[in-house]
Amino acid sequence: MALERLHKFMARTGVASRRRAEELIAAGAVKVNGRVVTTPGAKIDPERDRVVVAGQRLKVEAPVVLMLHKPSGYLSSTADPRGRRVVTDLVGPQFGRLYPVGRLDYDATGLLLLTNDGELAQRLMHPRYQVARTYRVTLAGEVAPAVLATLGDGVELDGRPVPADVKVLKRSPDKTTLELTVREGRYHLVKRLCERLGHPVLKLKRLALGPLSLGGLPRGAWRELTPRERQELRRLMQSAPTQGAAQGK
Numbered sequence: 001m002a003l004e005r006l007h008k009f010m011a012r013t014g015v016a017s018r019r020r021a022e023e024l025i026a027a028g029a030v031k032v033n034g035r036v037v038t039t040p041g042a043k044i045d046p047e048r049d050r051v052v053v054a055g056q057r058l059k060v061e062a063p064v065v066l067m068l069h070k071p072s073g074y075l076s077s078t079a080d081p082r083g084r085r086v087v088t089d090l091v092g093p094q095f096g097r098l099y100p101v102g103r104l105d106y107d108a109t110g111l112l113l114l115t116n117d118g119e120l121a122q123r124l125m126h127p128r129y130q131v132a133r134t135y136r137v138t139l140a141g142e143v144a145p146a147v148l149a150t151l152g153d154g155v156e157l158d159g160r161p162v163p164a165d166v167k168v169l170k171r172s173p174d175k176t177t178l179e180l181t182v183r184e185g186r187y188h189l190v191k192r193l194c195e196r197l198g199h200p201v202l203k204l205k206r207l208a209l210g211p212l213s214l215g216g217l218p219r220g221a222w223r224e225l226t227p228r229e230r231q232e233l234r235r236l237m238q239s240a241p242t243q244g245a246a247q248g249k
Contacts, residue, residue, distance in 0.1 A: 005041055013059060069219050075106055084106075133206060133209055142175075190204060
């Protein structure tokens, strides 16, 4: 088999993202055939070489991608030192190690992917790929047309504007429900955008991620992606813009 960069192989096993794998290598936490490897860009033969991290040999497992309808009251994590419920509790151990792709807040609901494919997870979350995330968000107060226009033009966060596609679903003097689509996954992004405009988020539900739609999946339930959905994800990853184009957005 052709040689493969060590950090890419580690990401494929699901142990860490590419960036985190590079950090583990630099820290001397990775052994190949019994010897510590600290060289960035080191190459291995995945079929012959033995890669160990924290005493555990890494193997590429059959790729698993699940769609979960996350309920409120679960952390988007695999464990919590405070003993709170985590999303992997809803699936159980039958698929081995699974990791959430990105995060939904503790009180948020909706579509969350779980996978052992670190490469897929890294690509879906990377700003370069501009994967659309669609939410139904209920905000405090009646949102004026001028505020909606500001959301569409782009609210500045961390020194650059973040545009959103916005559609009003319901409006009253007390609250407004929007369908909102953004193309990046920064921490608390939707909540921060709306709070910046003076309308705190009351409810947040993710309806879609890229070509994947939550549909009628019941809250707390999960399912494997269909072959067609997997194909659509692969097509999305292959059609990513260049790095320069993404940075210019």
